[in-house]
Amino acid sequence: MRNIDLDTILVPNTACPVREIGDGLIIMAPTGTATHTLEEIGAFVWRHLDGQRTLRQVAEALVGEYDVTFDAAAKDICDFASQLVDAELVARS
Amino acid sequence: MTASASTSASSGAPGAPEYRLEIGDAIVALQCPQPGLAEGLAVWFDRASVPVEAGAPVITLEVTVVAHDDQPSFPRSLLTTKRLLGDGAFDIADGLVTGSFDAATGRGQVRVKAALLTGRLTRIFEQVLYQAHASARARLGRPAWLVHSSSVIVGGQGFLFVGPSGSGKSTVAGLSAGRHVLGDEMSLVRPAAGGAAGWELVGTPFNGTFRTKRPGSAPLRAVLLLEHGPAHELVDATASAAVAVLAGEIVPPVGLDEAPGPDTLPRMVDAAGAIAANTTLKVMRFTPDPGFWKTLEAAFGLPPLA
Numbered sequence: 001m002r003n004i005d006l007d008t009i010l011v012p013n014t015a016c017p018v019r020e021i022g023d024g025l026i027i028m029a030p031t032g033t034a035t036h037t038l039e040e041i042g043a044f045v046w047r048h049l050d051g052q053r054t055l056r057q058v059a060e061a062l063v064g065e066y067d068v069t070f071d072a073a074a075k076d077i078c079d080f081a082s083q084l085v086d087a088e089l090v091a092r093s
Numbered sequence: 094m095t096a097s098a099s100t101s102a103s104s105g106a107p108g109a110p111e112y113r114l115e116i117g118d119a120i121v122a123l124q125c126p127q128p129g130l131a132e133g134l135a136v137w138f139d140r141a142s143v144p145v146e147a148g149a150p151v152i153t154l155e156v157t158v159v160a161h162d163d164q165p166s167f168p169r170s171l172l173t174t175k176r177l178l179g180d181g182a183f184d185i186a187d188g189l190v191t192g193s194f195d196a197a198t199g200r201g202q203v204r205v206k207a208a209l210l211t212g213r214l215t216r217i218f219e220q221v222l223y224q225a226h227a228s229a230r231a232r233l234g235r236p237a238w239l240v241h242s243s244s245v246i247v248g249g250q251g252f253l254f255v256g257p258s259g260s261g262k263s264t265v266a267g268l269s270a271g272r273h274v275l276g277d278e279m280s281l282v283r284p285a286a287g288g289a290a291g292w293e294l295v296g297t298p299f300n301g302t303f304r305t306k307r308p309g310s311a312p313l314r315a316v317l318l319l320e321h322g323p324a325h326e327l328v329d330a331t332a333s334a335a336v337a338v339l340a341g342e343i344v345p346p347v348g349l350d351e352a353p354g355p356d357t358l359p360r361m362v363d364a365a366g367a368i369a370a371n372t373t374l375k376v377m378r379f380t381p382d383p384g385f386w387k388t389l390e391a392a393f394g395l396p397p398l399a
Contacts, residue, residue: 017355017358017359017362019336019359019362019363019366021332021333021336021366021369022331022332022333023331023332023333024331024332024333024334025333026333026336026337026340026362028358028359028362032353032354032355032357032358033358035337035340035341035358035362037333037334037337038333039331039333039334040331043333
């Protein structure tokens, strides 16, 4: 399988219930046995995984909103996206 | 405490020994035709059967202990091994517990292999009673949530201590001498009476290792997420993290005639979110000494222990 990179486009797994709690999110695994908590920045990224934007575009959006360099944002987003894929919370679009 | 059981003619087997368990405002009647079972339950829960005058049971279950030659396995969760067989019948862990429940009448039967009512394995059997509570709640139409927790009342305010196994729930109860400890295993959280905002914290019959608890209830003042730490301190938790921890300690709201489904976990998260929306949630880091109460007294304006 192709690695996650900045050209990857991801879309949330619609089988995962999501709840907005404060600035964050709680995403429930499709198996219904685990919760995943996303704090403010993770939630920001999640909301931009819409099946349209590449991870590069998500990183650019993050740089526009928070005090972070593009390189740092790009690395963190690719790592984070890999975790979301492994947990089956998102899929490649 | 004197252990006792009652005999009731209000249920399906007039004259049969019965042990009545009160969980919040839900009375669950356990008919026990076999000699000694009702008395044994009273000893296990360390409390007498709820008197018949307290009200009619919401549900009534006939409990039968089944002798067996096999050596059954005991799953940690009686929900993950539960199979629905149709018409309200169920099988848990390949015959460890079998039974049926009619949600319309509130009556059912539970057959339990004898080994499950031996010593601390009875704690696993209690999960059947959690399911009975969920069935009772559905019949009452009044939501309330069982939460794995310790709970203590101070100054008329209820404090709920939650965290995973080993986080210190029983330790907190044991270090709360002189205060009104509701329990160290299972608490009930229900909406405040009269439509008021907020929640009420209620003790339950379920025991952990702390054995000098007292029944009672109080407005829920705070939910404290337990963590061992180098000192006593209260720390703000992000809302999503706190709700996730609390949701993980809520007993799945699955009735006797139900199995966990896609909506089970979302309901637990929604309940935790609703509780969090109307109370204070903090991370409580503590060391195993009663000094954490000084921290709580200062933070919540509580009266010191007399």
